[in-house]
Amino acid sequence: MRLVRGLATADAARIVAARADEPFASVDDLWRRSGVPVASLIELAEADAFLPSLALKRRDALWAIKALRDEPLPLFTAAAEREARAIAEQQEPEVELRQMTEGHNVVEDYSHTGLTLRQHPLSFLRHDLAKRQIVTCAEAMRARDGQ
Numbered sequence: 001m002r003l004v005r006g007l008a009t010a011d012a013a014r015i016v017a018a019r020a021d022e023p024f025a026s027v028d029d030l031w032r033r034s035g036v037p038v039a040s041l042i043e044l045a046e047a048d049a050f051l052p053s054l055a056l057k058r059r060d061a062l063w064a065i066k067a068l069r070d071e072p073l074p075l076f077t078a079a080a081e082r083e084a085r086a087i088a089e090q091q092e093p094e095v096e097l098r099q100m101t102e103g104h105n106v107v108e109d110y111s112h113t114g115l116t117l118r119q120h121p122l123s124f125l126r127h128d129l130a131k132r133q134i135v136t137c138a139e140a141m142r143a144r145d146g147q
Contacts, residue, residue: 003113004047011040024054027064041065047112048105058108059097 001012011034018024018034027050031041044050045061056064100108103124109116129136135143 001044001049003115004043004049005112005114006043007040007047011036026054027056027061028068030054031065031068038065038068041068043112046108048109057099058105059099063095063097 001007001015002009004012014036015030015034018030021033024030024033027041027045030036031038042062042065045056045058045065048058048061050056050061051058054061102119103121106116106118106121106124109118110121126136
């Protein structure tokens with residue numbers, strides 16, 4: 001979480017402390033137990049941080065966050081306290097979002113964390129560069145002088 005640009009250290013600490021008891025079941029569960037603002041969850045989702053923990057891809061996590069409010073509605077807060085468990089504020093129908101391309105994921109990773117664990121950005125251009133007869137670095141190193 002320390003690599004996520006825009007995520008406050010205090011919010012990251014609150015998430016870690018809330019996760020110590022048990023893993024989070026959903027974005028709503030993370031939000032309620034940690035008490036972090038929705039803006040911090042958006043920063044995490046944009047950095048694709050929900051993929052390993054909740055198996056939510058970037059767009060799916062952002063969609064789940066859209067249902068949250070920083071000020072819970074009084075009726076749902078009272079019900080959650082009475083039943084001592086989290087109750088989603090909105091019952092959204094299942095939505096199948098079109099996922100980002102690998103290239104778009106790489107761009108988003110770089111913009112939100114400054115690095116990516118996915119493919120190198122040049123890997124998406126290699127085929128087109130080869131068709132244009134652009135020489136790779138390895139080929140240039142093997143070539144003789146003057147070629």
